[in-house]
Amino acid sequence: MLTVKLFAKARDLVGSPIIQIPWSDGDTVGRLKLALSERHPSLLPLVPRLLVAVNNDYAPDSLKVRTSDEVACFPPVSGG
């Protein structure tokens, strides 16, 4: 399983700050976005703009992810 942290509206829509996604090492960030849409349809409005961070850096859809990575999903940022 891949542990995924959620923040801000993503967390509110899912109702939990951490979720588990069935995972095979080598699956990509793009695959994660698909899995999130399927398992958590409440996230669908956000998915087109959802950002994924792997090990504290923004990750492209092509990046391969391992279950040992730190992964987070969140909407565009709005600090300042």
Add this chain to the structure above:
Amino acid sequence: MILLTQDAIDYHALTESVRSPNSGAVVLFLGTVREMTGGRRTVALDYEGYPEMAQAKLAELETAARERWPIDRVGIVHRLGHLELGEISVAVAVSCPHRQQAFEAGKFLIDELKVSVPIWKKENWDDGSTEWVHPSGELPPPV
């Protein structure tokens, strides 16, 4: 110094922390909670962050700024939690030998912070409703 805090930002201390005899210019930017946005009235903002990544991204921003300007010292503090109208949400202080460098470096730091550092604000409107602020944006550009 880079800091995320739940406490009120001591911008005087932050400004002092970047002053030095090597610098003839110190620029301080403060972001504060504004009342009116697009005709709607805000009563408070709630800020949430992804602390580990926010720290990492802020450190990257400092490094990127130092590659572009002859920066002496930098201080960036972002507040998290519940902020009332007028309170300071973010402070950026930078010192350089000359003022143009300091202005440019300070603008770069706050502009990039708003694009790439994982912090979010939630509006508390005066009608009692709340709303996450999520600008329409693509993947932040690598700095």
